[in-house]
Amino acid sequence: MSSIDFTLFAPTIAEATLIGSFSQWKQIPMSFEHGTFHCSIEISNGEHEYKFRIRHHNEDKWIDVVDPYVTKYNSIKNTGIITIKNGKKILDEYVWKYDDVKLLDNKDLIIYEMYIADFADNGQFSGVIEKLDYINDLGFNAIELLPIQESMGINHEWGYLPRHFLALKTTYGPSTDFKKLIDECHRRKIRVIIDAVFNHTATDCPLAIIDHDYWYYKGKHHPEHPFYWGPELNYEYYDEQQNLKPAFKFATDVVRYWIDEFHLDGIRFDAAKEMDNYDILRELDNVARSVRGSQPFYTAAEYVPENLTIVKVNGGPVDACWSSSFHGVIANNLVDKNKFELDLIKYIISTPDLINYLSCHDNERLLFLLGKDGHLFDDNAFICMRLAMIILFTSVGVPFIFQGDELGDAREWGSKDQHRKKFPMQWNLLKNDRNHSLFNTYKQLIELRKKREELKEKVVNFIHENQNDYVLVYARSQELIVITYFFPEEKKDYEINNIPQNGKWIDWLSKNEYQVDNNILKTNLGPFDGRVLILQK
Numbered sequence: 001m002s003s004i005d006f007t008l009f010a011p012t013i014a015e016a017t018l019i020g021s022f023s024q025w026k027q028i029p030m031s032f033e034h035g036t037f038h039c040s041i042e043i044s045n046g047e048h049e050y051k052f053r054i055r056h057h058n059e060d061k062w063i064d065v066v067d068p069y070v071t072k073y074n075s076i077k078n079t080g081i082i083t084i085k086n087g088k089k090i091l092d093e094y095v096w097k098y099d100d101v102k103l104l105d106n107k108d109l110i111i112y113e114m115y116i117a118d119f120a121d122n123g124q125f126s127g128v129i130e131k132l133d134y135i136n137d138l139g140f141n142a143i144e145l146l147p148i149q150e151s152m153g154i155n156h157e158w159g160y161l162p163r164h165f166l167a168l169k170t171t172y173g174p175s176t177d178f179k180k181l182i183d184e185c186h187r188r189k190i191r192v193i194i195d196a197v198f199n200h201t202a203t204d205c206p207l208a209i210i211d212h213d214y215w216y217y218k219g220k221h222h223p224e225h226p227f228y229w230g231p232e233l234n235y236e237y238y239d240e241q242q243n244l245k246p247a248f249k250f251a252t253d254v255v256r257y258w259i260d261e262f263h264l265d266g267i268r269f270d271a272a273k274e275m276d277n278y279d280i281l282r283e284l285d286n287v288a289r290s291v292r293g294s295q296p297f298y299t300a301a302e303y304v305p306e307n308l309t310i311v312k313v314n315g316g317p318v319d320a321c322w323s324s325s326f327h328g329v330i331a332n333n334l335v336d337k338n339k340f341e342l343d344l345i346k347y348i349i350s351t352p353d354l355i356n357y358l359s360c361h362d363n364e365r366l367l368f369l370l371g372k373d374g375h376l377f378d379d380n381a382f383i384c385m386r387l388a389m390i391i392l393f394t395s396v397g398v399p400f401i402f403q404g405d406e407l408g409d410a411r412e413w414g415s416k417d418q419h420r421k422k423f424p425m426q427w428n429l430l431k432n433d434r435n436h437s438l439f440n441t442y443k444q445l446i447e448l449r450k451k452r453e454e455l456k457e458k459v460v461n462f463i464h465e466n467q468n469d470y471v472l473v474y475a476r477s478q479e480l481i482v483i484t485y486f487f488p489e490e491k492k493d494y495e496i497n498n499i500p501q502n503g504k505w506i507d508w509l510s511k512n513e514y515q516v517d518n519n520i521l522k523t524n525l526g527p528f529d530g531r532v533l534i535l536q537k
Contacts, residue, residue, distance in 0.1 A: 001042040002042065002045075002086075003040045004040065004082075004089065005039075006039055006040075006067075007038045008030070008036065008052050008054075009035055010210045010211065011241070012210075012211045013054050013056050014056060015054065016037040017052065017054075018039055018053075019051060020048055020049055020050030022048045023041075034242070035242045045086070048081070049074060049077065049080065049081055050079065050082055051066050052064070054210065065206050065209045065210060066080050067080045068164075068165070068207055071166045072167055072175075073164045074170075091261060092175045093176075096179070097183055098183050098186040099186070101186050103189060103191050103295050103296055104141050104296070108450070108456060110139065110141055110398070110449055110450070111142045111143070111355070111399070111401075112140040112143050112144070112403065113143075113357075113400060114146065115145075115158060116128055116148065117172075118422065118425065124177065125172050125178045125181045126173055132184055132185065132188060135190065136190065138406065139447055141190055142191040142193055143191075144195060144268060144400070145192070145194050147159030147194070147196065147197060148168055149168065149169065149197075150162070150163055150164040150167040150170065152202070155420070157420045158361065160197055160419065161201070162197050163201065163204060163206075165254045166257050182262055191265035191298070192265050192266075193265060193268060194267055195268045195270060196255075196268065196270065197270045198275065199232060199233065199272075200228075200229045201230055203231060205231070214246055215233060215234065215246055216233055217231075217234045220232065221275075221276065222274065225273075227271075227274060233247040233250075233251070233275075235247050235275070235277045235280040247280075248280055252284060255287050255291075256287050259287075259291040263292075264292075265292070265298065266298035266300070267298075268302065268322075269318065272302055272303045279317075281316075285297075285299045299318040299319050300319060300321065301320075302321075304322070304324045308351070311353040312353075313352070320353050320354060321353065322354070322357075323354035323357070323397060324362075325344070325348055326348045326354070326358075326395075326397070329344045329348050330366065334366075334374060334388065335369060337488050340467060340486050340487075342467055345472060345484075345486075346472070349391060349395045349474060350395070351396060352396045352458040353397070354398070356392055356397040356400060358388050358389070358401065359401070359402045361419075363413075365409060365410060365411070367381060368411065368412050372412075380488070380528075381410075382434045382437070382438055383527060383528045386438070386509075387486075387530035389445055390445065390530035390531075393455070394532060395460075399446075399449065401442070404426065406442045407429040407438075407439060408434065408435035409423075411423060444508065452476075452480060452534075459477075460474050460475070464496050464498055469487075471525070473498075475500055478501055478535070480532070480534050481499065481500065481533050482531070482532050482533075483496065483525075483530065483531040484529075485526075485528065485530070488527045489527060490524065490526055490527060491524070492524045494523060494525050496520065496521045497520050499516045499520065501535055502517055504516075504536040505521070505535055505536065506536055508534055509531070509532060513536075
C-alpha cells in the first residue's frame with residue numbers, strides 16, 4: 001500500500017470528496033487550500049476507478065464529476081482510472097526506442113491527414129501501425145491525426161467536442177499502442193501532429209460541471225459569429241485571488257502533458273478564429289517547444305478564411321495557417337470553364353506559411369465536386385485532379401492531403417452529421433487503372449517535392465500569364481518550371497516565352513522532352529494540362 005495524492009482545483013465550490021473503487025465508493029473527505037481540494041490515501045498497486053463528489057455553494061445537492069486531469073477514462077461507467085505501480089501513479093510502462101532519430105525540419109513537411117477510425121481496418125492505433133509502410137512508401141513524412149482525446153464516449157465521430165482533455169478516446173486502443181504508433185513513425189522519420197480543440201468543449205466536460213462561468217464565457221465569445229459548437233473557454237478571465245487565468249493554465253497543462261507523455265511533433269489548433277486570442281496560442285506554442293527539446297515542432301491554426309497575421313513571420317503565434325482558399329480557388333477554376341481567376345491562383349501558389357489542401361475533413365473531396373459542380377467524370381475528372389495535384393505540390397505552402405484522396409475517393413460527405421458517418425478506406429479502388437495512375441502520380445509528385453530543394457523555398461516567379469488563353473506558367477528556380485492550363489479544349493502550337501534557360505527540358509511526370517530556344521517553348525496543350533519541366537544539364 002502506498003500513499004497517493006488526489007487533487008481537484010475548484011476554488012468556487014463549497015465542498016468536495018473523493019470516491020472510488022478503493023473505498024467501496026464511500027466518500028473520503030478532502031481539505032481545501034489555495035483553491036485546491038486535496039487528500040492522501042493508501043492505495044494498493046493496480047488499476048482503480050475514481051471520481052469526485054462536489055457541492056456548489058447555496059446548494060444541498062451533491063453531484064459526481066470526473067477529474068478534469070484524468071488520463072484514463074471508462075466511458076461506460078463514466079469514471080476516471082488511476083494506475084499505481086510501486087507506489088507511484090503511472091500511465092503505462094512503455095519504453096521509447098527511437099527518440100534519437102532526428103526528424104525532418106518544418107520546411108520539408110508533406111502531411112497526410114488521418115481519421116483513425118476510418119483509416120485503420122480495425123479503427124485503432126494498432127491498425128495504423130500495420131499501414132505505416134504504406135504511408136512511408138507513398139513518401140509522406142508527417143501524419144496529422146483528427147482529435148484523439150476522449151470525446152463522445154464510444155461513438156464513431158471525429159472528436160471535435162473534447163470532454164476529457166488528457167485521456168485518449170478508448171475505442172482507439174491503450175496508451176501503449178499510441179506510443180508505439182508514434183515510435184514507429186519516428187523510426188521512419190514520420191512526424192506526428194495532432195488536431196487539438198482548445199476553443200470549446202462538450203457540455204458535460206468536467207470544467208463545465210464544476211463551474212461553467214469560471215472557465216468559460218457566459219455566452220458566445222463572439223455573438224456575431226455563425227458557428228457555435230459548445231461552451232467556449234475564456235482565456236481572458238483572470239482570477240485575482242488565485243493569481244492565474246484558469247482556462248489559460250488548464251490549456252497549457254494539457255499541451256505540456258501531451259508533448260511530454262507522447263513525444264508529439266506538432267499541433268493544429270482548431271477554430272483559432274473563434275478562439276480570437278493570440279496570447280494563448282503563443283503560450284501553447286512556447287510550452288510545446290520547451291518540452292519537445294531538440295526535435296522540431298510545428299504549430300498551425302485553422303482560421304477561415306486564412307489570416308496571415310497569425311503566422312510567426314508576421315508577428316503571430318504559430319508557424320502556419322490552414323488555407324481554405326487553396327481548395328476553394330482550385331475547385332472554382334476547374335468546375336467552371338469560363339472562370340480563370342488569375343490573381344487568386346497566383347495568390348494560392350505563391351503565399352508562404354500556409355498549409356495547402358485540395359480536400360480535408362472540413363470540405364467535400366475535390367474529385368466529388370468535379371462531378372457534382374463541374375459535370376466532369378471519368379477521364380476528364382482525373383485529368384483535372386492531375387492538374388490540381390501538380391499545383392499542390394509545386395506551390396510555396398506545405399502540401400497536405402486527406403486520407404483516401406490518393407486512392408481517388410469521390411464519395412460525398414453530405415451536409416448532415418458527416419462527422420459521425422463511416423467512410424472506411426476504399427483500398428479496392430487501386431484495382432482501377434485511373435485510380436492506380438492517380439496514386440502513382442501522387443507518389444511521383446511527393447518524390448519531386450522531396451528531391452528538389454527549390455520547392456521547399458519561398459520563391460516563385462510568374463514568367464508567363466495569359467488571361468485570355470487560361471495559361472499560367474511559374475518558375476520555382478532557373479531549372480524548374482510549372483505549366484498550368486485551365487481550359488477543357490486542346491490548344492495547339494502554343495508559345496510560352498520567358499523560359500529561364502535554353503536547352504532540353506523534361507517533364508517530371510510524362511518524361512516527354514522539350515527543346516527551348518530563344519527562351520521560347522512551343523507546344524500543344526491538352527485539356528486541363530499540367531507539366532513540371534526540369535532543365536537537363
